[in-house]
Amino acid sequence: MAVPVEKVKVLVLGDSGVGKSSLVHLISQGEAMGNSAWTIGCNVDVKLHDYREGTPHEKTFCVELWDVGGSINHSLSHSVFFNSAHGLILVHDLTNRKSQGNLRRWLGEVLNKDAGKKNNGEFDYDEEVFSENQLPVLVIGTKMDRIPDNNLEEVLSRSSSVAGQCRADFINLDCMQNKHLAAGTTNAVKLSRFFDKVIEKRYYTQDPRGRLGSQERRRPPSMTRTFSPTFLQEKLD
Amino acid sequence: MSFFVDSCIMFTTQAFFFGFGWLFFMRQLFKDYEIHHRVVQLTFAVTFALSCTMFELIIFEIVGFLNSSSRYFHWKLDLYAMLFSLIFLLPFYIAYFIVSNLRFVQSFQRRRLIVWLTVGVWLTFMYFFWKLGDPFPILSAKHGIFSIEQGISRVGVIGVTLMALLSGFGAVNCPYTYMEYFLRHVTDTDIQSHERRLLQNMEIILTKKKRIALAKRETRQAGPGTQRQGIWGMLKNVTTSLPAGENVRQLQQDVEALEELSRQLFLEVVDLHEQRERIAYSKTLKGKYFNIMGYFFSLYCMWKIFISTVNIVFDRVGKTDPITRGIEIVVVYLGFQFDVKFWSQHISFLLVGILIVTSIRGLLITMTKFFYAIASSKSSNIIVLLFAEIMGMYFISSVLLMRMNMPEEYRLIITEVLGDLQFNFYHRWFDVIFLVSALSSIGFLYLAHKQAPEKHMMQSMY
Numbered sequence: 001m002a003v004p005v006e007k008v009k010v011l012v013l014g015d016s017g018v019g020k021s022s023l024v025h026l027i028s029q030g031e032a033m034g035n036s037a038w039t040i041g042c043n044v045d046v047k048l049h050d051y052r053e054g055t056p057h058e059k060t061f062c063v064e065l066w067d068v069g070g071s072i073n074h075s076l077s078h079s080v081f082f083n084s085a086h087g088l089i090l091v092h093d094l095t096n097r098k099s100q101g102n103l104r105r106w107l108g109e110v111l112n113k114d115a116g117k118k119n120n121g122e123f124d125y126d127e128e129v130f131s132e133n134q135l136p137v138l139v140i141g142t143k144m145d146r147i148p149d150n151n152l153e154e155v156l157s158r159s160s161s162v163a164g165q166c167r168a169d170f171i172n173l174d175c176m177q178n179k180h181l182a183a184g185t186t187n188a189v190k191l192s193r194f195f196d197k198v199i200e201k202r203y204y205t206q207d208p209r210g211r212l213g214s215q216e217r218r219r220p221p222s223m224t225r226t227f228s229p230t231f232l233q234e235k236l237d
Numbered sequence: 238m239s240f241f242v243d244s245c246i247m248f249t250t251q252a253f254f255f256g257f258g259w260l261f262f263m264r265q266l267f268k269d270y271e272i273h274h275r276v277v278q279l280t281f282a283v284t285f286a287l288s289c290t291m292f293e294l295i296i297f298e299i300v301g302f303l304n305s306s307s308r309y310f311h312w313k314l315d316l317y318a319m320l321f322s323l324i325f326l327l328p329f330y331i332a333y334f335i336v337s338n339l340r341f342v343q344s345f346q347r348r349r350l351i352v353w354l355t356v357g358v359w360l361t362f363m364y365f366f367w368k369l370g371d372p373f374p375i376l377s378a379k380h381g382i383f384s385i386e387q388g389i390s391r392v393g394v395i396g397v398t399l400m401a402l403l404s405g406f407g408a409v410n411c412p413y414t415y416m417e418y419f420l421r422h423v424t425d426t427d428i429q430s431h432e433r434r435l436l437q438n439m440e441i442i443l444t445k446k447k448r449i450a451l452a453k454r455e456t457r458q459a460g461p462g463t464q465r466q467g468i469w470g471m472l473k474n475v476t477t478s479l480p481a482g483e484n485v486r487q488l489q490q491d492v493e494a495l496e497e498l499s500r501q502l503f504l505e506v507v508d509l510h511e512q513r514e515r516i517a518y519s520k521t522l523k524g525k526y527f528n529i530m531g532y533f534f535s536l537y538c539m540w541k542i543f544i545s546t547v548n549i550v551f552d553r554v555g556k557t558d559p560i561t562r563g564i565e566i567v568v569v570y571l572g573f574q575f576d577v578k579f580w581s582q583h584i585s586f587l588l589v590g591i592l593i594v595t596s597i598r599g600l601l602i603t604m605t606k607f608f609y610a611i612a613s614s615k616s617s618n619i620i621v622l623l624f625a626e627i628m629g630m631y632f633i634s635s636v637l638l639m640r641m642n643m644p645e646e647y648r649l650i651i652t653e654v655l656g657d658l659q660f661n662f663y664h665r666w667f668d669v670i671f672l673v674s675a676l677s678s679i680g681f682l683y684l685a686h687k688q689a690p691e692k693h694m695m696q697s698m699y
Binding site: 005007015016017018028038040041042043044045046047048062064066072073074076080092095096097098099102114190 | 269270503504511615
């Protein structure tokens, strides 16, 4: 409280019941949540993230996680939470294929928020809008423990397709187990890389315009690459 | 040979209804969920197809299509299939899915246990279902256990209750939603000020949570360091960490209260958004049309409440149906002469057709709305099966009640197949439940309407 800690805002979006609240609880408190009720409105939580951990430039930032309830009845009023977001975590349920398809709709809702009134919640999947997207995006698949083992490979390969279209990174985990986001696991590394990207975009880049410029900035800075030598996709730890 | 041809026609139409139910399930109900158990979709589509067949047979009866004996046969077949599905199949699957969703059963992971528990639950259901017949004067003692009458009578009681509840609520809610008179006035500035308050509340919550996180981090970082300092260190630890510890607890309590407040604020914002949508809608052509319809519906609603009260108080039993009565009035009092038989057939066909279509459509729409509101990924199967059960009971009882609306000669088939049911009892029961439901809906909506503008006005005073 002596040193003011700067903050960034990350939205956690997805269909109703995919596990956003459990995920946010796991990220911010470091332990799994016992009971869960439907989120009315928005649950917020914070995580203190060390930007560029281990380097002399290390600085603590406060990442605000805004977990917006996904029920259809409240869909008119979601947009009140979307303004000035700096990053996006899209959550889908690995046991439910349709929740993944709906992620496009969520992404469109956030991106089109400023583009005028929507007609009944139908968004056109506009490739151009998505490719011009400046917000860093992370896709997380939950309830991995509920998939029967013979389906595991097929389901996990499916989950990478949405992430590929948004050009985002992805994680598959089970929100009820602490070990999936324990320090040092691949998932934790990906998550902290995502937070680094968000912070960097917010505080360390001056010129957001120009597609080439934004493409360049999307790649993680070379500093963090030394902390994740196993840079390639590993789905399970 | 004609029986064979008739059966082919029946089965073709049934396949068509089945396809419609299948598609409806896939496109509308399970729009957001992956279908893991095909059997659920199958059962739903089968129940829908059987219900539609019942209505179809009534229409055929009126129009005189198909052979009379084949109609009778198909009626019996359809009723037996409906009863089997409503009493055996659906409850069994519902019990199965409920049992397999229970936490303590999931830890066992044994199929056998689940099946036995399901059978147990189903037997309990059968017991209560049987006992349902006791307090009602619906049967005479001469029928056997497995006859259609036993099953239909009990299903009819449940179905008529549901119908009356939905009817009563719908009759009151319909004018309330359609009519402009009830719209509360909402401006853009109202919405903006509410949203601003909501976001301010969020900011406060975030600030407090940040303080909690920082405090926790400090105690974590300070913790391992002081362990080596012995007693003096421990004393120092106690005195310095005590205010921080209390601080965290106090902050957490504050945060909980603020989160509750933010939920309330959000619900108000949702309400305001909906009101604004309604106001915008009422300015369109469709909205104006519905506004006028709302006035008609309110008149209809008041007449229905009045007539139900009269029926109950005076113990009136309607003898003639509205169609024959209407024709009587026209012929006798107004002096028009026309072919009674021809017109009564066509008018009853029209009336019954409209009733059937509106009740099917109304039920499907209501079901979809409820499903979106209630279902989650765990409970979607159970809820859809419950809806299939409700749908089956609803349609059977609407057949029972529809008998009242048809001229004498067309009631034959229903009376023949369903035997000796006390139809008058069902009408009386419907009136009672309708009255109760309509009056309590009026009370409920009145309270809800009263509360909102006051809250609204209080906010605008800030």
